[in-house]
Amino acid sequence: MRVRKCGQKKNRKKKTTKKQAWDSFSLYIRTLGNFTCVQCGATKEDGAILQSGHVIPCGQGHSIRFLEDDVFCQCQSCNFKHSQDNYDYFEWFKKIYGESKLHDIKSLKNTTGYLWVNMVSSFNKNDYASIKEYYDHKLLEIKDNSSEIA
Numbered sequence: 001m002r003v004r005k006c007g008q009k010k011n012r013k014k015k016t017t018k019k020q021a022w023d024s025f026s027l028y029i030r031t032l033g034n035f036t037c038v039q040c041g042a043t044k045e046d047g048a049i050l051q052s053g054h055v056i057p058c059g060q061g062h063s064i065r066f067l068e069d070d071v072f073c074q075c076q077s078c079n080f081k082h083s084q085d086n087y088d089y090f091e092w093f094k095k096i097y098g099e100s101k102l103h104d105i106k107s108l109k110n111t112t113g114y115l116w117v118n119m120v121s122s123f124n125k126n127d128y129a130s131i132k133e134y135y136d137h138k139l140l141e142i143k144d145n146s147s148e149i150a
């Protein structure tokens with residue numbers, strides 16, 4: 001699998017465990033989303049650059065950074081628009097999952113940490129490493145399933 005390089009910094013800093021965890025998580029989210037923007041439907045074939053966008057921005061905190069319910073495959077353009085004004089993304093989410101779900105995620109935002117089902121006080125290197133491992137594994141699982149269908 002080719003690794004997308006456009007997000008890499010020019011100073012070639014070694015990838016942190018946090019970044020590695022995000023890369024695996026993000027690839028999982030995008031694969032799950034069939035590399036199609038949930039908002040406008042753009043795909044790689046359309047020339048779209050696909051990213052993973054938080055509905056409720058995770059900001060500096062990490063409590064909802066890896067919350068699957070909050071992150072979906074978005075094209076760069078929709079993701080950028082969302083960073084300026086999140087109204088459309090909120091509306092899309094509410095239509096699919098309901099307004100109460102949005103409130104649930106908002107209420108998690110300022111908790112100390114959220115790792116799947118466990119609350120943790122903060123993520124350490126081991127947590128990031130296990131997040132990466134977990135999503136690498138999940139990715140293999142969905143790939144196996146799709147090859148069975150094909």
Ligand SMILES: [Zn+2]
Nearest residue numbers: 037040075078
């Ligand atoms: Zn889009």
